[in-house]
Amino acid sequence: MKIEFTLNGSLTKVDVPFHWTLLRLLREGVGLTGTKEGCGIGECGACTVLLDGMPVNSCLILAPKIEGRSIETVEGLGRRDLLHPLQKSFIEHGAIQCGFCTPGMLMASKALLDRNPQPTRKEIKEAISGNLCRCTGYQQIIEAIEALKK
Amino acid sequence: MIPPFDYKTPKTLQEASNLLWGYKERAKIIAGGTDLVIALRNEALRPEALIDITHIPELRKIEEQDGVICIGAAVTHSEIFSSSLIHQYGKVLSDAVSEIGSPQIRNIGTIGGNIINASPAGDSIPPLLVLDAMATVVSAEGRKEVPLPHLFESPYQTTLKPYEILVNVQFKKLSPSMKGGFVRLARREGMAIARMSVAIVLELEKREERIEEIRIAIGAVTPTPQRMSEAEGFLKGRLPDEESLRKASTLISEAIIKRSGIRPSTSYKRPVVEALFKRAVKEALVRR
Numbered sequence: 001m002k003i004e005f006t007l008n009g010s011l012t013k014v015d016v017p018f019h020w021t022l023l024r025l026l027r028e029g030v031g032l033t034g035t036k037e038g039c040g041i042g043e044c045g046a047c048t049v050l051l052d053g054m055p056v057n058s059c060l061i062l063a064p065k066i067e068g069r070s071i072e073t074v075e076g077l078g079r080r081d082l083l084h085p086l087q088k089s090f091i092e093h094g095a096i097q098c099g100f101c102t103p104g105m106l107m108a109s110k111a112l113l114d115r116n117p118q119p120t121r122k123e124i125k126e127a128i129s130g131n132l133c134r135c136t137g138y139q140q141i142i143e144a145i146e147a148l149k150k
Numbered sequence: 151m152i153p154p155f156d157y158k159t160p161k162t163l164q165e166a167s168n169l170l171w172g173y174k175e176r177a178k179i180i181a182g183g184t185d186l187v188i189a190l191r192n193e194a195l196r197p198e199a200l201i202d203i204t205h206i207p208e209l210r211k212i213e214e215q216d217g218v219i220c221i222g223a224a225v226t227h228s229e230i231f232s233s234s235l236i237h238q239y240g241k242v243l244s245d246a247v248s249e250i251g252s253p254q255i256r257n258i259g260t261i262g263g264n265i266i267n268a269s270p271a272g273d274s275i276p277p278l279l280v281l282d283a284m285a286t287v288v289s290a291e292g293r294k295e296v297p298l299p300h301l302f303e304s305p306y307q308t309t310l311k312p313y314e315i316l317v318n319v320q321f322k323k324l325s326p327s328m329k330g331g332f333v334r335l336a337r338r339e340g341m342a343i344a345r346m347s348v349a350i351v352l353e354l355e356k357r358e359e360r361i362e363e364i365r366i367a368i369g370a371v372t373p374t375p376q377r378m379s380e381a382e383g384f385l386k387g388r389l390p391d392e393e394s395l396r397k398a399s400t401l402i403s404e405a406i407i408k409r410s411g412i413r414p415s416t417s418y419k420r421p422v423v424e425a426l427f428k429r430a431v432k433e434a435l436v437r438r
Contacts, residue, residue, distance in 0.1 A: 018157045
């Protein structure tokens with residue numbers, strides 16, 4: 001099935017089986033492996049991408065659903081030579097250990113700061129409540145996001 | 151691995167019901183997919199076709215008409231939470247859906263899906279019961295309105311025929327004197343299925359502040375959701391004091407046991423249902 005959508009700002013066309021999830025489409029269809037599969041059932045948030053600016057579990061979205069819509073992944077956030085302020089803040093605050101939850105955490109945080117540039121700590125926790133981290137204990141991640149309050 | 155299937159995106163309700171009439175049980179309706187995709191992934195379901203109803207404008211609206219709020223089946227939990235209409239006239243529902251899953255799940259999961267999944271712990275259902283919601287069901291045979299409790303057959307099983315589509319839920323706007331309360335208990339604050347929830351709508355009469363009307367539904371404790379009519383009848387005309395609430399909680403526990411039997415968790419749930427019920431009433435009273 002041919003699917004056309006906007007990916008990190010660019011119009012993109014892929015041809016994938018219609019039973020593929022968005023996660024598989026991104027990783028295998030487009031080759032963007034930044035988005036991770038943690039559980040595959042929408043309970044860990046490692047696969048979080050932004051769909052029309054909203055954080056969603058890409059492992060639960062079937063490919064046809066993104067036709068004509070806009071997807072943002074961690075690859076669109078920044079590059080090694082041009083890191084997004086969130087990425088810099090995560091590094092500075094020790095918010096990355098194994099790094100597996102990180103792309104999902106970054107996308108959920110970006111969505112939060114885009115709609116609410118001055119979140120309270122409670123709002124930060126709520127925004128990442130759909131993202132599990134096994135390594136950090138969350139404290140550094142919360143601080144990294146909080147440091148970007150305008 | 152999800153087996154191959156066909157994917158249909160009807161643009162009108164007519165188109166959708168005709169498609170479903172053709173496929174009957176060989177097709178499944180998909181809205182957000184947060185429950186369905188998991189079932190497809192573990193092959194609990196193997197439909198030949200999926201019929202995506204999220205492109206039907208009628209199913210995506212939240213509207214008010216003649217004092218009735220109407221929520222399309224494909225409206226997401228996030229959209230319900232952001233709706234000022236529901237916040238004002240059905241807050242018990244917004245409170246409940248705001249605690250479903252995670253932000254990611256709420257952004258694509260729908261109220262229709264939550265209802266049709268028919269989990270005993272479905273969070274949108276107790277609030278809809280205390281809002282006296284009706285459900286509109288459409289098929290090639292026609293359109294009908296059903297009181298919400300009639301949709302539930304048994305856990306994870308609705309009474310809908312394979313060719314019927316849930317189109318919307320509707321409820322009368324709560325008047326300003328009717329206050330809602332919702333309390334949810336789960337292992338974690340987020341991404342945890344409800345162990346127990348209490349949804350109430352409460353109205354006090356003005357002179358002595360006795361209970362004019364109370365509607366109570368407890369989530370996750372009965373095979374299908376129901377109102378606690380004995381407790382509701384008991385409390386009518388009484389003051390919402392410690393003694394009355396405690397007695398009402400006993401009636402609630404008895405109703406739960408009558409329906410679900412005595413289980414290992416019953417000795418835990420009995421005092422907990424009383425505590426949560428009191429919290430929900432307190433919440434409703436504070437809002438006055």
